[in-house]
Amino acid sequence: MLSKKQARAFFLGGTVVTFLIFIGLTIFSLSKGQDQTNHEGITEQVVRGKVLWEENNCMGCHTILGEGAYYAPELTKVLDRRGEGYVKAVLMSPVPWNPNGRQMVAYGFTKEEADDLIAFFDWIGGIDLNGFDTVVSPLAKDKIERQTKN
Amino acid sequence: MKYKSQKVAYWFFAFSMLLLVLQITYGFIMGFARIGFDGLHEFIPFNTARAVHTNLLVVWLLSGFMGAAYYIIPEEAQRELVSVKWAYVQLISLAVVGVAAVIGYHFNWWEGRKFLEIPRQLDYLVVVNVLLFLGLILATLFKGKRKTTTALVLTMGLLFAALLYLPGMLPFDSQVTDSFFRWWVVHLWVEGVWELIMGGILSFLLIKLTGVDREVIEKWLYVIVGLTFLSGILGTGHHYYYIGVNNIWLIVGGIFSALEPLAFLAMALFAVNMYRKGEKKHPNKIALFWTLGSAIVSFVGAGLLGFAHTLPQTNLYTHGTLVTAMHGHLAFWGAYAMIVLAIISYALPNMTGRKLYDSSVGRAAFWMANVGMIGMTVAFGVAGVAQVYLERKFKMDFMEVQAEISIHFVVLILCATLFTVGIIMYIMDFIKHGKPTDEELDLESDL
Numbered sequence: 001m002l003s004k005k006q007a008r009a010f011f012l013g014g015t016v017v018t019f020l021i022f023i024g025l026t027i028f029s030l031s032k033g034q035d036q037t038n039h040e041g042i043t044e045q046v047v048r049g050k051v052l053w054e055e056n057n058c059m060g061c062h063t064i065l066g067e068g069a070y071y072a073p074e075l076t077k078v079l080d081r082r083g084e085g086y087v088k089a090v091l092m093s094p095v096p097w098n099p100n101g102r103q104m105v106a107y108g109f110t111k112e113e114a115d116d117l118i119a120f121f122d123w124i125g126g127i128d129l130n131g132f133d134t135v136v137s138p139l140a141k142d143k144i145e146r147q148t149k150n
Numbered sequence: 151m152k153y154k155s156q157k158v159a160y161w162f163f164a165f166s167m168l169l170l171v172l173q174i175t176y177g178f179i180m181g182f183a184r185i186g187f188d189g190l191h192e193f194i195p196f197n198t199a200r201a202v203h204t205n206l207l208v209v210w211l212l213s214g215f216m217g218a219a220y221y222i223i224p225e226e227a228q229r230e231l232v233s234v235k236w237a238y239v240q241l242i243s244l245a246v247v248g249v250a251a252v253i254g255y256h257f258n259w260w261e262g263r264k265f266l267e268i269p270r271q272l273d274y275l276v277v278v279n280v281l282l283f284l285g286l287i288l289a290t291l292f293k294g295k296r297k298t299t300t301a302l303v304l305t306m307g308l309l310f311a312a313l314l315y316l317p318g319m320l321p322f323d324s325q326v327t328d329s330f331f332r333w334w335v336v337h338l339w340v341e342g343v344w345e346l347i348m349g350g351i352l353s354f355l356l357i358k359l360t361g362v363d364r365e366v367i368e369k370w371l372y373v374i375v376g377l378t379f380l381s382g383i384l385g386t387g388h389h390y391y392y393i394g395v396n397n398i399w400l401i402v403g404g405i406f407s408a409l410e411p412l413a414f415l416a417m418a419l420f421a422v423n424m425y426r427k428g429e430k431k432h433p434n435k436i437a438l439f440w441t442l443g444s445a446i447v448s449f450v451g452a453g454l455l456g457f458a459h460t461l462p463q464t465n466l467y468t469h470g471t472l473v474t475a476m477h478g479h480l481a482f483w484g485a486y487a488m489i490v491l492a493i494i495s496y497a498l499p500n501m502t503g504r505k506l507y508d509s510s511v512g513r514a515a516f517w518m519a520n521v522g523m524i525g526m527t528v529a530f531g532v533a534g535v536a537q538v539y540l541e542r543k544f545k546m547d548f549m550e551v552q553a554e555i556s557i558h559f560v561v562l563i564l565c566a567t568l569f570t571v572g573i574i575m576y577i578m579d580f581i582k583h584g585k586p587t588d589e590e591l592d593l594e595s596d597l
Contacts, residue, residue, distance in 0.1 A: 004299075004369040011376035018383040018406075025384075029396035030327065037326045037394045047323045057262035060197025065393045066470030067264060067329060070537075071184070071196045073548040074470055100549040101186055105195045124325060130400065132392030135466055135542055 036128035049120025052113055061104070064124060066136060072104065076129070077137035079121050087121065088114045151500045152593050153224040155231035157586040160501050161241055162217030163494045167577050169210035169248070170487075174570055176203040181566060184552075184559040194256065201255045201267040207482060208265070209248045214490030215347050216244070219287050219304060221497045222354050226301035227294025232286055240282045247275045263328070265336050266318045273319055280312045299368035300357065303375060304350025310343040326394040333389040340482070341382040341410065341452075348448070348489050349375050349417070355441045355496055356421060361430025370424075374416045381409035388460040392469050400462040407460035411453030414485075421445035434499060436512040436579075440492035443520065447488060451480025451527070467542050472555075473534035480527040491576065501586035506579055515575035522569025526562055533558035 028034065053059075059068035064075050078087055090097045090104065091114040097104040109117070129136070151157070179190055179199040188196070224231055231237060251268050254260060260267040268276065287305055291297060318335035322328040353371045357364050387403020421442050432438065455477040459468040468474070495512070499505045506512060533555040540551045 002369065002373070004365060004372065007369045007372035007376070008299075011372045011379070014376050014380040015383070018380055022383050022386065025387075025398065025402060026330075029390070029398060030330070034396045036396070037324060039324060042323050050323070050325055050328075053325075054262035055260075056258065057197045057201060057260050057267060059262060059264050060200045060267075061195075063470045065325065065329060067393065068470070069197065069200050069264075070470070070472050070475065071180075071200070096191070100553060102549060102552065103188060103191050103195075105191075105197070120325075127326065127394040129392045129394055130397045132466060132469060136392075136470065 036130075038123070038126050041123055041126065043119065043123075045116050045119040046123045048113075049116040049118070049123075052109070052117055053120060056105075056107060065127070065129065066132060072102070074136055075121060075124070076127075077125050077133065079118070079125055081137055084118055087118060091117055151497075151586075151590050153230045154588055154591065155234045155237070156221050156224050156497075157501055157588075158231065158234055158237040158241070159217040159221035159497055160586040161238070162213050162220060163497070164580075165241065165245060166210045166214040166217065166490065166494075167580055169206045169213065170573065171577070172252075173203055173206035173210060174566075174573065176200075176206065177566060178563070178570075181559055181563045185556050185563070198255050201260060202252050204265055205251060205255070205267060206248075209244070211482075211486045211490060213241075213244060214494070215308065215344075215351075216240075216283055218347075218351050218490065218493045218497075219283075219308060221493065221501075222304060222351070223287055223290050223294075223301055226296070226298045226354070227291050228296055229290065229294045232289040232293065236282065237286055240279060240286065243275070243279045243282070247272055247279060263318075263332055266332060270319070273315075276315065277312075280315070284309060284312055298364070299371060300350055300353045300364075303346050303353070303371055307343045307346030307348075307350060310346065311339055314338050314343060329393050330390065330395060333386055337386045337389055338383070340486075341385060341456075342379060344486060345378045345382070345413065346375050348444075348485055349378070351489050351493050352417065352421065352441065352445065355437065355492055356424045356428075358496065359430075359432040359434065359438050359441060360424045360428025361432070362424045362428045367424060370416075370420050374413060374420060377409075377413040377416055381406050381413055385410045385460075388462075388465065391462050391465055404460070404462045408457060410460070411449070411457050414449040414453035418445045418449040433505070433507045434496060435508040436506070436516065437492055437496035439513070439516045440488055440495050443516065444484060444488035444492055447480065447484030447520065449484070451477070451482075451484040455480055455527070455531075467538050468534070471534050471537045471541075472530055473538065476527055476530035476534050479530060480523060483523045494580070498580065498583045501590060502583040503587055503590045504583045506583060509579060511575050511582075512579045515572045515579060517572070519569050519572030519576065522565050522567070522572055525565030526569060529558045529562035529565060533562075 061072040062068050062075050063070060066074070091107065091109045092111065093106055094108045096106045176199045179194055180196060180203060182188070183196050220231065220237060251272055254269060255267065259269055261269055287308065291301055291305055314335055317331045320331055322331070349371050353367050356362065356367050384402050384406035387399040388407040390399035391403060422445070425442060459465050459473050459477065499507060536555050537551055540546045540554060541548060
């Protein structure tokens with residue numbers, strides 16, 4: 001029968017080994033050669049967009065890369081789906097955007113701020129998501145397919 | 151109660167209960183907004199309600215864990231806390247940080263990173279607060295007469311939880327890297343070190359409630375926390391499938407996530423077996439209900455329902471849908487909320503002298519809260535699965551789908567009402583116990 005000492009060795013050994021593997025995999029997957037995000041494409045404008053995204057807690061309603069609050073639409077491929085003009089209108093609207101009865105906070109962003117957020121969405125939209133990009137926004141996928149056929 | 155300083159725990163528990171009530175209130179605000187009643191939108195928009203709801207959960211659980219540590223550590227180390235005064239200072243500073251953060255969320259003052267919304271300036275205060283807490287616990291343990299495995303596992307959990315808060319404070323320009331390290335905090339907390347805290351509290355409660363030999367219980371505690379880390383650390387990979395990092399995580403995350411339910415299964419089997427084996431029948435039936443309930447519900451909520459969507463093939467469709475909320479509610483409830491309610495139910499009579507061991511209100515509270523939460527989980531689950539099919543298979547527009555599934559949120563609110571009645575009854579029992587008193591000091595008793 002297992003002794004307490006052996007049980008402790010199992011705990012400590014298992015933890016150390018899996019943690020080291022975890023660190024190794026982290027270093028590997030964040031290394032330059034494995035980049036799937038077009039990291040070079042993160043311009044100052046994209047960073048400003050990300051700051052706005054965070055300062056206003058957008059993922060408190062929306063999702064991005066599938067992460068967020070499921071109350072408002074996924075925004076990973078929003079530019080493909082809606083087009084830049086629509087997105088800008090929502091961002092700059094002085095009154096709460098109210099599609100199908102669900103209200104968005106009226107942020108009333110300036111044109112520059114809206115451009116920053118668009119740049120952020122544009123960068124997000126180009127990330128290789130291991131296949132999720134085709135599932136997350138099927139409407140966007142169809143739209144792209146239609147455009148390429150035409 | 152064996153040491154006067156254990157009374158500090160009472161105030162941490164009371165603070166927990168207050169925040170729990172607030173958390174539920176904000177949950178209702180979100181539930182109603184989802185079925186079209188968002189009259190509070192101007193003052194409390196959904197993102198505010200959501201940040202308050204999840205952050206209050208974290209703070210009331212942490213306050214409960216801290217209270218548990220202040221109660222358990224003196225008894226395990228066999229000495230008074232090194233300083234009661236500083237423990238109160240720590241409680242007050244925790245309350246100040248918590249209240250400041252929650253108020254700030256109503257004025258757009260936050261970081262907007264899911265679960266870690268606390269603004270950076272307050273993050274530093276959190277660090278100071280936690281260091282003070284750990285200082286008190288470690289000093290008590292270090293100066294104590296004995297160092298038990300239960301106390302060590304509990305303290306290790308609290309210490310690692312503090313350390314793991316730090317990766318969440320690293321700044322990144324890339325949303326992907328940001329998200330990557332955010333999960334180091336969130337995942338490695340709830341599917342890693344918090345389970346150590348849960349295991350430590352569970353082990354303490356089982357020793358007290360069942361009378362099974364400490365050596366036996368603590369041996370299995372090591373096996374369980376061993377399984378937790380063995381599966382949980384690499385299980386972090388299930389958050390990395392589809393956020394823009396290498397697809398090696400699909401294999402690693404898939405395999406190790408599939409092992410994660412084992413730790414919870416072991417926990418449930420362990421608790422039930424110790425109860426069966428135990429010869430001592432402790433009179434505190436309510437504490438026993440919550441203790442065994444926690445071990446069993448955490449297996450269902452965290453283990454099974456987690457596994458329901460961690461296979462990469464499933465997660466491809468469920469990632470970013472209400473299916474996550476389904477798992478999240480029962481997992482947090484079973485694993486962490488219930489273990490905190492268990493230690494409170496055990497410690498209160500010992501601190502106050504009112505032996506409400508088997509009150510009908512206490513029993514009704516247990517059943518109503520659990521049935522209500524299971525109902526809520528089912529409502530979220532049905533809404534989530536419907537969302538997956540309509541939105542991702544049938545390509546319907548997001549808001550059209552939301553209109554289709556809104557009926558499930560009516561069910562959610564009904565079940566949440568039942569849950570809330572249960573919690574109110576639990577708190578009525580809490581208040582009925584009265585305040586802690588030194589007259590309850592009893593060095594001989596092993597209750």
